[in-house]
Every structure is written in structure tokens, then in C-alpha cells.
Amino acid sequence: MRGPTGGQLSDSSRQQAMSDFLRREAPLANVVGFGHGVKWADGRPTGEQAVLVFVTQKVPESMLPERDVVPRQMDDGTPTDVIAVGHVAAQRSTGRGRSVPSARGDEQQAGRPEVSEQLAQLSQPLLEELGGLGAFEPQLLKRRMRPCPSGFSVGNVRVTAGTLGSVVYDFLPGATVDPPGAGLGVPSKFYILSNNHVLADSNRAQLGSAILQPGTFDGGQDPGDRIATLERFITIQFAPQIPLERHNNVVDAALGSVDFQDATRETYFSGAPRAWRRKANVAVGDLVKKTGRTTNISFGRIIAVDATIDVNYGTAGTARFKDQILTTNISAGGDSGSLVTSQDNVAVGLLFAGSSVVTVSNHIENVRALLRVEIAEQLA
Incomplete structure (x- = not known):
């Protein structure tokens, strides 16, 4: 895992980045998870390693309270990237090919040229x-x-x-x-x-x-x-x-x-x-x-x-x-x-x-x- 300057991210840096999110007094609105991957720019993977923040759907920063805005980078300088993943659910059959009764967030992703489409x-x-x-x-x-x-x-x-x-x-x-x-x-x-x-x-x-x-x-x-x-x-x-x-x-x-x-x-x-x-x-x-x-x-x-x-x-x-x-x-x-x-x-x-x-x-x-x-x- 490489850092923002091409160096290797240590296990302690990864754990610290995750802890920074999970120990917050109030969880970030719309956020369903975190991980490590590569940062995206203009719909393409850059190869630059980043902390990924998974959200049900992307919301313009102007519509979010300041406390719910994902920081551009972690305290150690590692960049973040927000990825829209929809509603994540256990995938036992419901007879509809979906496992969530309401996929409102997923439907809102349709037709939007965001990172989620590039992932697909x-x-x-x-x-x-x-x-x-x-x-x-x-x-x-x-x-x-x-x-x-x-x-x-x-x-x-x-x-x-x-x-x-x-x-x-x-x-x-x-x-x-x-x-x-x-x-x-x-x-x-x-x-x-x-x-x-x-x-x-x-x-x-x-x-x-x-x-x-x-x-x-x-x-x-x-x-x-x-x-x-x-x-x-x-x-x-x-x-x-x-x-x-x-x-x-x-x-x-x-x-x-x-x-x-x-x-x-x-x-x-x-x-x-x-x-x-x-x-x-x-x-x-x-x-x-x-x-x-x-x-x-x-x-x-x-x-x-x-x-x-x-x-x-x-x-x-x-x-x-x-x-x-x-x-x-x-x-x-x-x-x-x-x-x-x-x-x-x-x-x-x-x-x-x-x-x-x-x-x-x-x-x-x-x-x-x-x-x-x-x-x-x-x-x-």
C-alpha cells in the first residue's frame, strides 16, 4: 500500500486512519464503511493509494453540515476518496434478485457519471x-x-x-x-x-x-x-x-x-x-x-x-x-x-x-x- 508520495503505508498508518473515523463521537451521515484502495480523478483510478470512504450516495458538500464533510486527507497526509456504494445488504434471495426492499439510494445513482459507474x-x-x-x-x-x-x-x-x-x-x-x-x-x-x-x-x-x-x-x-x-x-x-x-x-x-x-x-x-x-x-x-x-x-x-x-x-x-x-x-x-x-x-x-x-x-x-x-x- 503506497502513500501519497509513493512511499509504503505501514499497518499502523492504516489502523490509525480507520480509528480516526470510527472513534468519532457521531458517525458521518450517509457513511457505511471505510477501506484502503486507490484514489480516483476524472472517473479514472490514479494509482495513488487512499483511504476510501463508502457512502450510500454522494451529496454535494454544500448540502452537508460541516461535521459530516469527509476530510480531503487524513492527519498523516493520506488522501481520502468518497465512493458511492448504494445500500449494502446480506444477499439471501428475496425473489426479486435484490436483498433490500427499498433501493432508493441505488436508484439515485443511476445515470450519474460518478466513481461508482467507473467501478462497475x-x-x-x-x-x-x-x-x-x-x-x-x-x-x-x-x-x-x-x-x-x-x-x-x-x-x-x-x-x-x-x-x-x-x-x-x-x-x-x-x-x-x-x-x-x-x-x-x-x-x-x-x-x-x-x-x-x-x-x-x-x-x-x-x-x-x-x-x-x-x-x-x-x-x-x-x-x-x-x-x-x-x-x-x-x-x-x-x-x-x-x-x-x-x-x-x-x-x-x-x-x-x-x-x-x-x-x-x-x-x-x-x-x-x-x-x-x-x-x-x-x-x-x-x-x-x-x-x-x-x-x-x-x-x-x-x-x-x-x-x-x-x-x-x-x-x-x-x-x-x-x-x-x-x-x-x-x-x-x-x-x-x-x-x-x-x-x-x-x-x-x-x-x-x-x-x-x-x-x-x-x-x-x-x-x-x-x-x-x-x-x-x-x-x-
């Missing part, structure tokens, strides 16, 4: 190069499949539908065979990986409850379409029960115990993840892809790798997530749980939220560590 255009050359690869029949990943490839519709019996991200297994130190434990006399347990809000209904589902494929919104019924049972999940902290400034959310992730023959690590359209990538090696500008229940296969670029952002979960509340990956928009409602990978199938993140402008994903390193599972035995 970042992935366009890649889509054109790949031709019609993203134009698939919309029902393709919503049907029942056994064994079920990653990328298909799935969900707890209590929810509508999300996406089966991958098949993972308990971490076995020193295991070098596939499937893990083969020939070692070690019993293996396999899981489907997706989001907490897909498999565990945002903390509300009981362990052992049924997970269906396809999800209920796509016609799945219990017990005929049961593919797994809820094994464990990482609890999400929500406001107003817990104030946003006290949230320590880093993943929206859960596991369902599955029989090995009922699901596969093969991601539809892409193949199995061949490795996973540490956070330190995920960079702004990287090309990524995902396969999901609603928008099939889609491609984009990383905007920020360490974002703090507030996510709307509807009736469950709002949750603040730290250390997140933001990309150009590669998702819609129902794509939650999709595995985000590099173009050569290295696992990078677990998709869980987004808007009409951006998509938000957990770092796969955090998911792997907190759930204590392995997604691929190689590190890239």
Missing part, C-alpha cells in the same frame, strides 16, 4: 473478452442436483435460498491426500460451506436443523430435498442489540454436515478450488470470479481488501464487518455463500453481501481459521 466498468473488458460466458439460463443453478456441485441453490429449511459455496473438511495437519484421511485410518467429516444467514438463518436456526438443496424458494422440501444438517456457524453480532462500534464481525459463515456422495468440490462452470490465498496476498485490482445461484458465473475486480462496512440484515438488524474484500458488483440476492476465486481457481473469499454497485466477501483465510476447516490443501 472496471470488469467490462474482461466480460467482453470472455464473450457470452456469463449469459446463462437463469434457472440453471436453482434445480435439485445429486451430487450437488458448488454454486447451486441451498438454504436452511427456515430461509429462502442462497448458494452452496464449496465442500470443505475438518483440518487435518499433515494430510496430503484427497479425500483427506484416505489410507491414513483417519475418519473424515465433510461439510457444505455457505453463509450463516443462508445455513443458520442469521443465528436463529438450531444446530442439526435441515438444509435443503435447492432452497425452499426454489422448491426444496424437507425431507425429500435435505442435503445436509446445520453443524456449526460463527455468530454474527447485530445492532441495536450490540452497538456497532463494539462489533467484531469478520465472517458470515456456516457449515452443514453432508454425506460425501451428495455434494462435490467442483464449482459449476469453473472446477474445484486448487488452492487458497492468504489475506496478505490479496490485492486491490486483482481479477476475481464467482458462481452463484442467481447470477451464475460473473467476473470483477477487487476495490479494497481491508474494508470495514455496515451490512443490513433486514429483521435481524445491522452488522458491522471488519477486514472485508470489496469488489465491483458480481452478485445479486441469492448469491450469498458463493466462493470467490482468482481466474485460475484459487479461493480468495466467501461472498455474503452487496449492492447494485459493490459485492462484499469475507477473506477465505478468516473463514478457514474460524470454522476450523480446509478448503484446499495448497497455499497460493
